[in-house]
Amino acid sequence: MGITVTGKLNKPANQFQAGESVGFGVGIGVQYYDRASKTKEWTNYKAVLFAKAPGQIQFLQNNLVEGAIIEVSGDRQKIDVYEGQNGSMYSIEILDAKIGYVSSGVGNAIQAPQQQQYAQNQQYAPAPAQSGAAQHQQNAPAQNVAASHSNQGAGFDDDIPY
Numbered sequence: 636m637g638i639t640v641t642g643k644l645n646k647p648a649n650q651f652q653a654g655e656s657v658g659f660g661v662g663i664g665v666q667y668y669d670r671a672s673k674t675k676e677w678t679n680y681k682a683v684l685f686a687k688a689p690g691q692i693q694f695l696q697n698n699l700v701e702g703a704i705i706e707v708s709g710d711r712q713k714i715d716v717y718e719g720q721n722g723s724m725y726s727i728e729i730l731d732a733k734i735g736y737v738s739s740g741v742g743n744a745i746q747a748p749q750q751q752q753y754a755q756n757q758q759y760a761p762a763p764a765q766s767g768a769a770q771h772q773q774n775a776p777a778q779n780v781a782a783s784h785s786n787q788g789a790g791f792d793d794d795i796p797y
Contacts (some may be wrong), residue, residue: 638729639708640665640680641736648684648699656687659695662726663707679725681715682707682732698739706736 642663649660663680684699684707686692699705709729717724 637708637710638712638727639706639735640729641704641706642680644699644701644703644705647701648695650696653685656685657692657695659684659686659699661699661705661707663705678727680707680727680729682709682729684732684734695734698737700739703737703739705734705738707732707734709733 640663642665644661645664646662651658651660660683661681663682664677665680666675666677668674669676684695686695707729709732711730713728713730715726715728717726
């Protein structure tokens with residue numbers, strides 16, 4: 636089952652060399668209210684993003700900074716347990732992670748460029764890239780159809796009982 640998490644980076648990404656690529660380790664904390672204990676708690680997520688193209692590496696270096704808001708998604712996840720200062724610590728590791736959205740707090744939020752996917756066998760396969768203008772043009776007809784359906788008039792009667 637897939638997972639998508641959006642959160643704030645409390646520290647910059649941990650950058651490391653991974654063969655011909657550069658890896659960026661990120662940690663995201665998502666706060667929630669625990670009704671049983673009546674306290675605010677945290678769910679910790681971590682992911683590793685890989686980039687090979689110089690433009691992708693530069694983009695991640697410039698944007699995965701402290702305070703950035705990012706969206707990370709992946710196909711699978713696993714529980715990671717490690718010993719912290721206060722005992723066992725748990726986090727959810729997002730596997731085969733991809734970045735979808737970044738707002739580094741400097742300028743406007745932007746859609747992350749398509750990154751290469753890191754497969755289990757460590758082969759790199761480029762993801763299909765699409766410019767923002769092309770993506771906007773593809774979405775425009777759907778928005779126009781939705782607008783035309785919402786303007787069909789007050790006489791429309793929906794017989795669906797739910």
